[in-house]
Amino acid sequence: MQPLEDIKVLDLSRVLAAPAGSMILADLGAEVTRIEHPEGSDSMRDWGPFINGQSTYYLCANRNKKSITLDLKTEAGAEHFKELVKEADILLENFKTGDMEKMGLNYDEIKKINPRLIHVAVTGFGQTGPLAHEPGFDPVIQAMSGLMDVTGTADGEPTRVGIPIADILTSHYIVMGVLAALRLRDQTNKGQFIDLALLDVQISSLANISSAYLNTGFVSKRLGNQHNNVAPYQVFNCKDGLLMICAGSDSQFAKLCKLLGREEWIYDGRFKTNMLRKENENQLADMINEIIIMKNRDEWIPLLQEYKIPVGRVNTIEEAIEQPQVKARDLVGEIEHEAYGKIKFIKNPLQFSELNIQYKTAPPLLGENDKSVAILKGKTI
Template sequence: MQNSNGKLPLQDIKVIDFSQILAGPFCTMLLADMGADVIKIEKPNGGDDTRRYGPPFIEGESAAFLTLNRNKRSIVLDLKSEQGLAIVRHMLEDADVMIHNFRPGVVDRMGLAFEDVSALNPAIVYCTVSGFGTTGPYSSRAGFDLVAQGMSGLMSINGFPDSPPAKVGVPMADLNTGMFCAYGILTAYINRLVTGKGQHVDASLIESGIAYTLYESATYFATGEVAGPLGSAHRMIAPYQAFATQDGYINIGAANQNNWERMCRAVGREDLLDDERFASNPERMVSIDALTPIMEETFRTQTTDHWVKTLEKAGVPCGPIYNMKQVYADPHVQSREMAVPLEHPKAGSIRNIGVPVKLSDTPGSVRTPAPLLGQHSDEVLTEFGYEDTDVTAFKDAGVLG
């Protein structure tokens, strides 16, 4: 999309990013896509652990790191040295946002806890990313996506009935936490525009997982019933699931009565409209075990492409199930610019996921590839007022790795 005035919506926000792996970097990627100046503070001897995730590697660069860290700048600082911490404190005095996912207690030992940083800069928005939050009996535990998916209930409702526990295919707890962090940071920043005061944003993997169990929690609160896995089926509406076809699968979204009736007519099953078991959604849910094999038998008679064209013509929501190659070959995905070409100084020509939220006047964009380790150390330090002689001294002392 074209930017009508050349200004990115968050370009005046400076973010000091100590996070690594996924949840924090996903948050700062979202902010950077919208123009925030994200300065990624990396440790010596390898930087963000995601740089070593893989395979695949592209000319020595992790594909995972390349995806998550576009539009950011990298500086290496030894935070075990007092000089490195002094540089960080100086940077934080002029920052709008700080985000970290250090293990519990680490920021306290470094003098970078919220109370310490807000004393330096009362207007700063300070975001902590953790497994279990900064309070509560589990606050000292380390957290990972898999653990959070299990303890948030997500793994208990994923997969098929009678199958072993299965995590969601993508790191859902991590990604949700990154999204909630971005939401919390921007909410706190808007409040700061009114009050002039920053605050602490506390986001955790377990709570981000729980927050997405909307139907399952609602059912439990209302009835005490504990939900289990349903495969691709929906918990409250039918038919709303994947069905096998002659050559693959198709997702059917007959989520209301009109779509149910259109679907029956389109696939030549008008007889189902006279079946009292399927008269309305409540009846269809009660009779789902009877309805599913009927629909499976029907859809197996033709190819996925045949059914997609037939149902689209009838106005019934549906779609094929793509693998990743098919996703990026789809003309609609291409038209929405969801695969963006970039030139990386080591990896050469690469592609990255496009910006999924389109703003009409000040759209975000993928502008620069993920940085090399410490690529912007000199540049960033100069911007924060350090002289060339200072930077040289930092290098000689090993502060910059």
């Protein structure tokens, strides 16, 4: 039994944030049906690299789903869609603000057909505000949210995070919002509209950075691999590569000093507290680096682990996926599709004691399930 196996999701979304959210719902058992224009409406299908003609970008966010095609701008397509809405629990879309209304398919109209429907609208900037009608892609959101301004080296330019982090975080909020709305529907028997904006998500994810500014006026700046508030908490150079070491408390710093053979640092007036260490961070880092550079990473790691000091290699993507811990957690899965063969993917990270997440189907081809869906009035749409 899957927790969402009786939940039907109509997914009108494209690219990453919303499709990744509906994939998590599908992983938890929901029946997710992608609805695309007959000529294709998801540009992510065109983004390489490719495996057997399929975009690996598209493959990362669309497993466990069906795909049908409808032209919602035609009367027949809109009517067919409304028939599907009658039986749906969730409608997920990421059209620009106002586009659903232009098609007569906005929430006020849809809820007349199905008052229990939960409509999730994902946009760059939300349904209100001066930018409501503007498109907002992940890099734009990273820039506007201030995330880029605190990412990168101190003397370099603001830097985009290497993954579409705003999209990924938004996908998680989609799932949280849907689960909360379903729970409330259990109590009220009513659906609702969820307005979710990428900018809102990324602003809310500034965490300690925003808290520092809001409460003290302190504006964090780029520090490369150093931490804004803690020291020593950064990358250090070993003989054979980089190592991330995080001594996040006075006790951990004391352990690090003992390990390095520099117990006098514990009582040094420059380093007695985290605030003092932060003030003298560069000097401290240079002193630590003089010792760390003398050994290889695999020599330092067991020593630091013995002292319970958080440590990790700075891995390439290949090293990250192939490392023993990832293999032990069985994070890589494989699904076969009859048209394009086997694909590998990273599994859902949720591991339950009483639930096995199932990976039933590979990401579908455009319109792959058209024939299995009842066609309105016997007409092909």
